[in-house]
Amino acid sequence: MRIGIVCYPTYGGSGVLATELGKALADKGHHVHFITYQQPVRLNVFNANIFYHEVRVPTYPLFDYPPYELALASTMVDVIQNHDLDLLHVHYAIPHASAAYMAKQIVLKTGRNIPVITTLHGTDITLVGRDKTYEPVVTFSINESDAITAVSYNLKEETNKFFAITKDIEVIENFVDNSRYDKKPIDAFRKVIAPNDEKILIHASNFRKIKRVGDVVKIFAEVNAKIPSKLLLVGDGPERRNMEDLVRKLQVYDDVRFLGKQEQIEEILLVSDLFLLPSEYESFGLAAMEAMAANVPVISSDAGGLSEININGETGYTAAVGDVKTMSECAIYLLSDNILMEQFRRNAKAQAMRFDLQNIVPRYEKLYSKFCRMVCEA
Numbered sequence: 462m463r464i465g466i467v468c469y470p471t472y473g474g475s476g477v478l479a480t481e482l483g484k485a486l487a488d489k490g491h492h493v494h495f496i497t498y499q500q501p502v503r504l505n506v507f508n509a510n511i512f513y514h515e516v517r518v519p520t521y522p523l524f525d526y527p528p529y530e531l532a533l534a535s536t537m538v539d540v541i542q543n544h545d546l547d548l549l550h551v552h553y554a555i556p557h558a559s560a561a562y563m564a565k566q567i568v569l570k571t572g573r574n575i576p577v578i579t580t581l582h583g584t585d586i587t588l589v590g591r592d593k594t595y596e597p598v599v600t601f602s603i604n605e606s607d608a609i610t611a612v613s614y615n616l617k618e619e620t621n622k623f624f625a626i627t628k629d630i631e632v633i634e635n636f637v638d639n640s641r642y643d644k645k646p647i648d649a650f651r652k653v654i655a656p657n658d659e660k661i662l663i664h665a666s667n668f669r670k671i672k673r674v675g676d677v678v679k680i681f682a683e684v685n686a687k688i689p690s691k692l693l694l695v696g697d698g699p700e701r702r703n704m705e706d707l708v709r710k711l712q713v714y715d716d717v718r719f720l721g722k723q724e725q726i727e728e729i730l731l732v733s734d735l736f737l738l739p740s741e742y743e744s745f746g747l748a749a750m751e752a753m754a755a756n757v758p759v760i761s762s763d764a765g766g767l768s769e770i771n772i773n774g775e776t777g778y779t780a781a782v783g784d785v786k787t788m789s790e791c792a793i794y795l796l797s798d799n800i801l802m803e804q805f806r807r808n809a810k811a812q813a814m815r816f817d818l819q820n821i822v823p824r825y826e827k828l829y830s831k832f833c834r835m836v837c838e839a
């Protein structure tokens with residue numbers, strides 16, 4: 462098939478998932494056309510089946526707000542027509558679903574009905590989309606999509622709770638490419654971070670308030686008081702500065718490393734012992750799933766879809782949002798018991814295997830075939 466994928470090209474989970482999906486589809490022989498305003502960060506391989514179309518937004522002195530959505534819709538039309546696309550798959554509703562609706566209407570005038578599949582990822586529904594500024598357009602464009610998917614049962618529920626959705630939402634969970642983690646941890650790397658064999662705790666996110674990185678630091682300070690340990694903070698964002706202050710205030714500065722944005726996160730995860738994700742909300746928590754693929758158990762909140770992937774007492778532990786005490790106790794308990802730790806590592810990997818790309822990508826292919834047939838035959 463010839464598939465157009467629209468996503469955010471940045472480090473966020475929705476862009477990562479969309480890019481990994483495109484790469485997996487290209488490996489299976491599909492032609493994948495990425496339509497984004499920048500080369501997606503995970504699009505770092507050459508594959509003859511992958512095409513990249515940059516959305517350019519011309520500026521003009523009149524525009525305080527350059528109309529990105531129009532440029533995106535026009536680029537979609539161009540790619541649909543000139544590359545004979547079979548379908549468009551847009552990731553993150555805002556503004557991708559409404560731009561896709563517009564593109565669909567334009568090509569409809571030329572007698573072509575292109576199926577549009579919208580995948581909801583989280584904040585497009587739970588945070589941004591619910592805002593009255595966007596809600597009517599989000600509801601409309603989701604309903605106008607030929608198929609809607611959500612990355613967890615929780616997100617499906619949240620979407621139906623807050624929007625008047627008239628179609629069934631299919632849950633297709635996020636996936637991870639376990640083969641990327643099939644390598645030996647680099648001992649020298651672990652030695653640099655933890656020269657005295659300290660335990661390595663890790664967190665990765667976009668450092669937005671919703672991630673509660675402050676809780677990560679507080680949990681680490683509790684652990685660090687009992688167990689020799691290091692904390693790796695991967696990513697960057699608005700809370701970074703505050704976190705630097707907090708690690709100083711809690712006097713753990715020497716044991717915390719801010720690594721910034723990292724492309725090769727698997728190398729870092731493979732030397733880690735415990736992943737922390739105490740978020741206020743996660744529709745899924747792809748970062749935690751990537752940790753599990755690297756045999757790393759997870760201590761997380763039980764918000765949103767997190768308890769669908771992090772099984773309490775099996776792949777790690779979950780606690781209520783903000784319950785730093787329980788999360789710290791669980792971390793200390795697990796890190797203190799090598800046998801339990803080994804079991805949790807195996808459980809985490811088994812969970813990641815359940816969410817392996819080999820199991821999930823065929824579900825998207827099935828959906829594509831179904832909607833291509835339905836829309837073309839209509």
Ligand code: GMT
Pocket residue numbers: 472473474475476478553582583584612635667669671742743744745746747748
């Ligand atoms: O977590 C973020 O702030 C980024 C956001 C995104 O849209 O890239 O992540 C969302 O989508 C990911 C991929 O489906 C999910 O794993 C994250 O849980 C979800 N984030 C939230 O729901 C807050």
